[in-house]
Amino acid sequence: xxxxxxxxxxxxxxxxxxxxxxxxxxxxxxxxxxxxxxxxxxxxxxxxxxxxxxxxxxxxxxxxxxxxxxxxxxxxxxxxxxxxxxxxxxxxxxxxxxxxxxxxxxxxxxxxxxxxxxxxxxxxxxxxxxxxxxxxxxxxxxxxxxxxxxxxxxxxxxxxxxxxxxxxxxxxxxxxxxxxxxxxxxxxxxxxxxxxxxxxxxxxxxxxxxxxxxxxxxxxxxxxxxxxxxxxxxxxxxxxxxxxx
Amino acid sequence: xxxxxxxxxxxxxxxxxxxxxxxxxxxxxxxxxxxxxxxxxxxxxxxxxxxxxxxxxxxxxxxxxxxxxxxxxxxxxxxxxxxxxxxxxxxxxxxxxxxxxxxxxxxxxxxxxxxxxxxxxxxxxxxxxxxxxxxxxxxxxxxxxxxxxxxxxxxxxxxxxxxxxxxxxxxxxxxxxxxxxxxxxxxxxxxxxxxxxxxxxxxxxxxxxxxxxxxxxxxxxxxxxxxxxxxxxxxxxxxxxxxxxxxxxxxxxxxxxxxxxxxxxxxxxxxxxxxxxxxxxxxxxxxxxxxxxxxxxxxxxxxxxxxxxxxxxxxxxxxxxxxxxxxxxxxxxxxxxxxxxxxxxxxxxxxxxxxxxxxxxxxxxxxx
Amino acid sequence: xxxxxxxxxxxxxxxxxxxxxxxxxxxxxxxxxxxxxxxxxxxxxxxxxxxxxxxxxxxxxxxxxxxxxxxxxxxxxxxxxxxxxxxxxxxxxxxxxxxxxxxxxxxxxxxxxxxxxxxxxxxxxxxxxxxxxxxxxxxxxxxxxxxxxxxxxxxxxxxxxxxxxxxxxxxxxxxxxxxxxxxxxxxxxxxxxxxxxxxxxxxxxxxxxxxxxxxxxxxxxxxxxxxxxxxxxxxxxxxxxxxxxxxxxxxxxxxxxxxxxxxxxxxxxxxxxxxxxxxxxxxxxxxxxxxxxxxxxxx
Numbered sequence: 001x002x003x004x005x006x007x008x009x010x011x012x013x014x015x016x017x018x019x020x021x022x023x024x025x026x027x028x029x030x031x032x033x034x035x036x037x038x039x040x041x042x043x044x045x046x047x048x049x050x051x052x053x054x055x056x057x058x059x060x061x062x063x064x065x066x067x068x069x070x071x072x073x074x075x076x077x078x079x080x081x082x083x084x085x086x087x088x089x090x091x092x093x094x095x096x097x098x099x100x101x102x103x104x105x106x107x108x109x110x111x112x113x114x115x116x117x118x119x120x121x122x123x124x125x126x127x128x129x130x131x132x133x134x135x136x137x138x139x140x141x142x143x144x145x146x147x148x149x150x151x152x153x154x155x156x157x158x159x160x161x162x163x164x165x166x167x168x169x170x171x172x173x174x175x176x177x178x179x180x181x182x183x184x185x186x187x188x189x190x191x192x193x194x195x196x197x198x199x200x201x202x203x204x205x206x207x208x209x210x211x212x213x214x215x216x217x218x219x220x221x222x223x224x225x226x227x228x229x230x231x232x233x234x235x236x237x238x239x240x241x242x243x244x245x
Numbered sequence: 246x247x248x249x250x251x252x253x254x255x256x257x258x259x260x261x262x263x264x265x266x267x268x269x270x271x272x273x274x275x276x277x278x279x280x281x282x283x284x285x286x287x288x289x290x291x292x293x294x295x296x297x298x299x300x301x302x303x304x305x306x307x308x309x310x311x312x313x314x315x316x317x318x319x320x321x322x323x324x325x326x327x328x329x330x331x332x333x334x335x336x337x338x339x340x341x342x343x344x345x346x347x348x349x350x351x352x353x354x355x356x357x358x359x360x361x362x363x364x365x366x367x368x369x370x371x372x373x374x375x376x377x378x379x380x381x382x383x384x385x386x387x388x389x390x391x392x393x394x395x396x397x398x399x400x401x402x403x404x405x406x407x408x409x410x411x412x413x414x415x416x417x418x419x420x421x422x423x424x425x426x427x428x429x430x431x432x433x434x435x436x437x438x439x440x441x442x443x444x445x446x447x448x449x450x451x452x453x454x455x456x457x458x459x460x461x462x463x464x465x466x467x468x469x470x471x472x473x474x475x476x477x478x479x480x481x482x483x484x485x486x487x488x489x490x491x492x493x494x495x496x497x498x499x500x501x502x503x504x505x506x507x508x509x510x511x512x513x514x515x516x517x518x519x520x521x522x523x524x525x526x527x528x529x530x531x532x533x534x535x536x537x538x539x540x541x542x543x544x545x546x547x548x549x550x551x552x553x554x555x556x557x558x559x560x561x562x563x564x565x566x567x568x569x570x571x572x573x574x575x576x577x578x579x580x581x582x583x584x585x586x587x588x589x590x591x592x593x594x595x596x597x598x599x600x601x602x603x604x605x606x607x608x609x610x611x612x613x
Numbered sequence: 614x615x616x617x618x619x620x621x622x623x624x625x626x627x628x629x630x631x632x633x634x635x636x637x638x639x640x641x642x643x644x645x646x647x648x649x650x651x652x653x654x655x656x657x658x659x660x661x662x663x664x665x666x667x668x669x670x671x672x673x674x675x676x677x678x679x680x681x682x683x684x685x686x687x688x689x690x691x692x693x694x695x696x697x698x699x700x701x702x703x704x705x706x707x708x709x710x711x712x713x714x715x716x717x718x719x720x721x722x723x724x725x726x727x728x729x730x731x732x733x734x735x736x737x738x739x740x741x742x743x744x745x746x747x748x749x750x751x752x753x754x755x756x757x758x759x760x761x762x763x764x765x766x767x768x769x770x771x772x773x774x775x776x777x778x779x780x781x782x783x784x785x786x787x788x789x790x791x792x793x794x795x796x797x798x799x800x801x802x803x804x805x806x807x808x809x810x811x812x813x814x815x816x817x818x819x820x821x822x823x824x825x826x827x828x829x830x831x832x833x834x835x836x837x838x839x840x841x842x843x844x845x846x847x848x849x850x851x852x853x854x855x856x857x858x859x860x861x862x863x864x865x866x867x868x869x870x871x872x873x874x875x876x877x878x879x880x881x882x883x884x885x886x887x888x889x890x891x892x893x894x895x896x897x898x899x900x901x902x903x904x905x906x907x908x909x910x911x912x
Contacts, residue, residue, distance in 0.1 A: 612666045
């Protein structure tokens, strides 16, 4: 299997504080990789390094085939990113958002137009083409944001707490979209605070105090920690944390 | 009262911990004083001029006539005594006085040497010096003309005297302007931003849900800014006294009184802005456009109000800084007393109450 | 107690957006009442009206005998309110924040220390640290301490656990349990369905309406569907296969299993055969206990 992400000894220090402490792992093409950890465990910092927007203090790695230290500009062009906090411009229409992000990733106008039609049809959003994004229900926004994040067919897409606060039914529809993308070969790297969602991942890593303390499939982790659910696994690990919380 | 102090205290913490802003606040007056201290020349028009001519004759009426016809001058007429002239100049009605020596023509013909004094009101030194330059040119021109028609050679001596600003420092003009600008920026922009920040960050929601009343809360927020304004005022006065050598000619107490009224006025304006907007960026934009820009353009800080088009002159009457700057010039530079600035003080006090009224009307006790 | 009667609230031009559509409920002394629903259901509007921060278009909210609209001053003295975002002063230290809020309510940290002791002790080692430098869980604890410091009769917590990790969330609910024992009425909203079981009573909220109000157990007992769980490998493909089975009414992922609701004629063995034909062997099909989340989705 092809590796779309390989990192070893990745470290980030802020002064005396080691936010990310020698993490090593790899992610296979088409995999759904859950990246879990308590608040303050270092997830966000690690993600920033993987997306090429923060320079590691030590360690090396490749993302989408590019070196995270020397080729971070190329990484940015070959990944997708979506977070709960920001993903779409609320005061732009649905199609304007799609065109904007297509344009940012250098797609040709004609291709953008074709893909937009196909996308809106697939999402059953055709009548919302001219709606301002702020008037869409949250669940729809999130679906659209995800579609926009993979619009340029990146090798890997980073999802930072994509489903926070969403209706349970919508949350599941969202995960079905994630599965579809994975089936098309897009690797999904996702963080979440919903432990049931951790179960939907192929493999899960759990960060504690800047280190990765566990990494395996949810079933194997449950077995290893003799736990009934991922929630329990997480709690057992996070309890050992020494940092703030 | 305890709540009030706690609130003002908290506001002090916000300011003190924001090093960059603190540096800007305290550095701004210093930089501006030094920048504006050495000013730029500007076109001057409508110089109000009067003539004192104890013994009218052909020469003096000839010169007076030329001044009257000059487009840069507005001829107010003749004065009949030096006292009248001085009185008129103190009131600010008169900017330039042309004072002829007694028996001007006789002196010019017989010893061939006549003297004329040009007295300028130089609390606005640009205007003053330019007015003198124009008048000198006119007199010299007249002299050349007379020589041209074959009269015997004679000489006209022009003596220039600056009143109120004998050293003719341009910084005299800018110190009041800088005071007006700096106080406006701190009181209006900083105050409105600090209130709106609480709305934007969501802390306002918690404050609203507490028993603290809106009035005391808003008032407590202004305390630190009032304090900083007074520090700035002192910095400006010290800098202008020791670095630019601008003395305070009038009563220091009166100057401080005028400044405190202006501080209250600009704080009220900051509060008014804060009730109208919900985002910090909007607070900055609204304050900058409605407060800072008028100070720069319409207050007389850079462009003399007198030389503005009539429409802008009318518009400038609603700019608080215009009244403040005028009052400070009178007190600080011309050394006038309260009698001469009561109008400015009254206007600023009225504006303060007006803005406070609007603020109280607009202050919400709920979120919408 | 809290008595809410037919609250209505709408926003926008000509009241286009209905935030609340005639909400009524009561909460008794010493009860934790949970309002559970997704973002945009109207939870924040409801809580803001009860905290006297918004006026309802119609209806009343009576907080321990005081009308939130008319007696807003009184209401503000007896409630502790924690808005959706932890509203702390980021540039003030932990201790300064707490002192400030104590003074705001005319009290001091010492006076009511016993009330916050449990929670505050966990962040006390960091009391000189600025609130902005705290992690999500610690900010949440500080915000709760600030909302509690004046010994409120009613605590209103708007999504206190959003964006907080599962461990901190569990601790937080443990703290609420202890506060309840002090007789404080606790009103809390959340988008996490799994937190429902920590409440005495819950209301499931959707699009400005309470679609059900009961104890968590009562909600689950009222579940009318027949629920089975299906577990196996290749879960994504399995879900698609389940949707193709005629007796399956709904099917959705549920943690490491899939939950399906079925017709009364459903026979698990028939499903096992159906799945085996499609290549899914070693599939476990078992009767499942419904959860609040199942109930929410069925409504």
